[in-house]
Amino acid sequence: MTDAALPHSAVEADAPARRDFGLKRRHAAERRFRLYGIVAIFIGLGFLAILLVSIVSKGYTAFVQTAITVPVEFSADIIDKDNERATNPRVLVSANYPVVARNAVAKALGVSPDDKAAMREVAKFVSDGNRATLRQIVMEDPSVIGTTRDVTLLAAADIDSANKGQIDLAVPQDKRKVSDRQIAWLDQLKAEGAISTPFNWGLLTFGASSRPETSGLGVALAGSLYMMAIVLLCALPIGVAASIYLEEFAKKDRFTDFIEVNINNLAAVPSIVFGLLGLAVFINFFGLPRSAPIVGGLVLTLMTLPTIIIATRAALRSVPPSIRTAALGVGASKMQMVFDHVLPLATPGILTGTIIGLARALGETAPLLLIGMVAFVADAPTSPLSPATALPVQIYMWSNEAERAFVERTSGAIIVLLAFLAIMNIAAILLRRHFERRW
Amino acid sequence: MSLETVATTSAAPVTAPRNAPPKMQGEKVCVFYGAKQALFDVDLKIEQFSVTSLIGPSGCGKSTFLRSLNRMNDTIDGCRVSGKITLDKDDIYDPSIDVVELRARVGMVFQKPNPFPKSIYENVAYGPRIHGIARNKTDMDEIVHSSLRRAGLWNEVKDRLNEPGTGLSGGQQQRLCIARAIATRPEVLLMDEPCSALDPIATAVIEELIDELRENFTIVIVTHSMQQAARVSQKTAFFHLGKLIEEGKTEDIFTNPRNKQTQDYITGRIG
Numbered sequence: 001m002t003d004a005a006l007p008h009s010a011v012e013a014d015a016p017a018r019r020d021f022g023l024k025r026r027h028a029a030e031r032r033f034r035l036y037g038i039v040a041i042f043i044g045l046g047f048l049a050i051l052l053v054s055i056v057s058k059g060y061t062a063f064v065q066t067a068i069t070v071p072v073e074f075s076a077d078i079i080d081k082d083n084e085r086a087t088n089p090r091v092l093v094s095a096n097y098p099v100v101a102r103n104a105v106a107k108a109l110g111v112s113p114d115d116k117a118a119m120r121e122v123a124k125f126v127s128d129g130n131r132a133t134l135r136q137i138v139m140e141d142p143s144v145i146g147t148t149r150d151v152t153l154l155a156a157a158d159i160d161s162a163n164k165g166q167i168d169l170a171v172p173q174d175k176r177k178v179s180d181r182q183i184a185w186l187d188q189l190k191a192e193g194a195i196s197t198p199f200n201w202g203l204l205t206f207g208a209s210s211r212p213e214t215s216g217l218g219v220a221l222a223g224s225l226y227m228m229a230i231v232l233l234c235a236l237p238i239g240v241a242a243s244i245y246l247e248e249f250a251k252k253d254r255f256t257d258f259i260e261v262n263i264n265n266l267a268a269v270p271s272i273v274f275g276l277l278g279l280a281v282f283i284n285f286f287g288l289p290r291s292a293p294i295v296g297g298l299v300l301t302l303m304t305l306p307t308i309i310i311a312t313r314a315a316l317r318s319v320p321p322s323i324r325t326a327a328l329g330v331g332a333s334k335m336q337m338v339f340d341h342v343l344p345l346a347t348p349g350i351l352t353g354t355i356i357g358l359a360r361a362l363g364e365t366a367p368l369l370l371i372g373m374v375a376f377v378a379d380a381p382t383s384p385l386s387p388a389t390a391l392p393v394q395i396y397m398w399s400n401e402a403e404r405a406f407v408e409r410t411s412g413a414i415i416v417l418l419a420f421l422a423i424m425n426i427a428a429i430l431l432r433r434h435f436e437r438r439w
Numbered sequence: 440m441s442l443e444t445v446a447t448t449s450a451a452p453v454t455a456p457r458n459a460p461p462k463m464q465g466e467k468v469c470v471f472y473g474a475k476q477a478l479f480d481v482d483l484k485i486e487q488f489s490v491t492s493l494i495g496p497s498g499c500g501k502s503t504f505l506r507s508l509n510r511m512n513d514t515i516d517g518c519r520v521s522g523k524i525t526l527d528k529d530d531i532y533d534p535s536i537d538v539v540e541l542r543a544r545v546g547m548v549f550q551k552p553n554p555f556p557k558s559i560y561e562n563v564a565y566g567p568r569i570h571g572i573a574r575n576k577t578d579m580d581e582i583v584h585s586s587l588r589r590a591g592l593w594n595e596v597k598d599r600l601n602e603p604g605t606g607l608s609g610g611q612q613q614r615l616c617i618a619r620a621i622a623t624r625p626e627v628l629l630m631d632e633p634c635s636a637l638d639p640i641a642t643a644v645i646e647e648l649i650d651e652l653r654e655n656f657t658i659v660i661v662t663h664s665m666q667q668a669a670r671v672s673q674k675t676a677f678f679h680l681g682k683l684i685e686e687g688k689t690e691d692i693f694t695n696p697r698n699k700q701t702q703d704y705i706t707g708r709i710g
Binding site: 324 | 509547554566
């Protein structure tokens with residue numbers, strides 16, 4: 001403005017020295033700041049890449065499992081030596097199936113049944129978990145006894161590791177878990193085409209097991225799924241209702257201020273404290289079962305509520321006040337205003353907040369340890385009241401195991417967990433797009 | 440405060456008494472925002488089927504008075520109204536009056552066009568629907584049609600009733616808001632600076648519309664433009680610093696103001 005007031009003649013008389021606005025300095029500062037930003041982004045992306053690469057490179061092998069396809073002789077001498085299966089079906093349940101599996105592999109390898117040392121190594125070559133597979137074949141069709149048919153048997157975990165090249169063969173034989181003879185057998189079976197590496201469905205369906213090849217995330221997935229359902233069913237309605245009341249109906253006074261401060265504080269409470277709360281209230285006071293997804297779900301609900309309330313209130317507040325006055329102006333009641341106009345506009349924000357809260361709950365471990373969800377659960381939970389574990393807890397438990405096959409399973413479970421989190425975040429983005437696109 | 444004495448001496452009504460009772464009447468209306476008083480003892484009659492304009496400099500309380508006529512002030516925390524405002528002899532601040540019914544009878548058009556982010560049809564149909572005015576779809580179509588026609592918007596939007604109301608131009612949006620307001624068949628229509636966000640052409644369209652709507656509605660309009668007040672209204676009230684300084688027939692106020700402050704304002708010396 002002051003420039004305009006300068007005498008015009010002075011400008012024309014002689015071109016004045018250009019005023020120094022410090023442009024060089026200002027542009028340099030801006031360039032520097034941009035550079036900092038780019039460096040920060042690259043550092044962040046770099047760490048993310050390192051994390052993903054290390055997890056995926058360690059864990060991708062967990063998704064395949066070495067299997068041996070050999071002709072199995074369902075010998076009546078082993079399964080039912082006294083021929084009493086017609087009268088006593090328990091015989092078929094408790095038969096010595098591991099021996100059936102061992103004999104089948106031994107025969108395929110040409111190992112003599114009299115060579116006791118070799119037979120012990122053959123027994124360690126196949127998984128003890130084949131018991132269930134063979135039992136199921138026999139139970140479904142007892143007429144298979146006495147015949148021979150091709151069955152795909154699980155290799156033992158150490159053989160699986162050897163097949164995936166995870167065993168260092170330079171180490172002397174007596175210091176590793178796989179003998180030279182077993183390696184030779186593996187090569188022999190490979191040459192015969194009996195070894196295959198199918199997709200490891202067991203990783204997603206099996207429960208807890210002390211044998212890596214038969215342990216999976218089935219129980220943890222079911223437990224996490226139950227808990228997410230409980231969190232969604234409890235936290236979303238309660239959180240949205242509380243936010244609507246606080247934002248649209250409650251008078252702004254000291255009491256609502258007090259509530260607001262406390263909700264913000266709750267969001268910052270360490271999750272393990274919620275675990276203690278759940279232990280004291282839900283298990284000790286209400287007598288709900290330990291290790292049950294219902295307790296885990298309720299604890300995670302408490303933990304997610306503040307997140308949902310804060311997100312919902314922010315979403316409600318971002319709806320322009322003109323929409324509210326417009327609705328009230330045509331004579332809408334306050335409730336009609338909220339449910340016909342404000343809530344639909346706030347939906348994308350509410351959904352995003354809810355899904356981010358759910359994702360946080362899905363990855364939460366500490367409170368679940370306190371309510372006993374860190375447990376050896378072999379059977380999938382049939383209801384939210386039966387014992388289960390959760391995905392992050394299963395990762396925690398597997399990471400404590402020493403065997404090589406559990407190491408790859410730990411990373412495999414992390415990949416599964418990250419995949420679920422990615423799916424949820426993508427769902428949040430898609431839902432937000434969908435609801436925003438309407439207008 | 441010398442202004443106060445001026446105000447009290449000049450607050451007497453100027454208009455010739457009419458036979459018809461006023462549609463709305465404020466008596467000793469005071470409005471407080473918390474501890475701050477925004478309106479001081481306003482007495483104003485609003486005649487049926489005429490346009491009353493409220494003029495005055497910013498912050499003079501004219502919008503506050505307008506908003507107290509359909510209790511939109513209720514939505515502001517800490518706002519308190521004393522005195523008496525009647526609609527057909529009913530005290531609208533009486534506890535027995537439901538504010539929802541009041542706002543159905545006293546509609547409002549706001550300064551900034553604020554259509555709902557829904558379709559044009561839905562914008563107009565929303566009021567009749569929540570008040571149960573339409574019995575069926577045909578009824579509703581008829582209400583939407585006639586409201587849009589009376590708001591002078593029908594020809595422009597008849598082919599795109601299902602498109603969002605927020606996609607219209609500013610002037611069209613404001614006419615959509617007028618259509619929305621008259622769709623609930625209010626008795627009184629309050630307009631809070633309805634043209635302040637519009638260009639002169641859109642303003643002219645809306646002023647023409649106000650003149651037509653006068654046949655069926657009682658209209659109260661707040662405006663910053665004295666020309667607009669002179670063009671559209673039959674009665675004008677001048678507010679200053681929360682007080683009603685002068686009211687009367689529009690031609691009297693603009694040609695022969697009795698109060699010095701009114702004269703200063705309409706000649707552009709204050710405000």
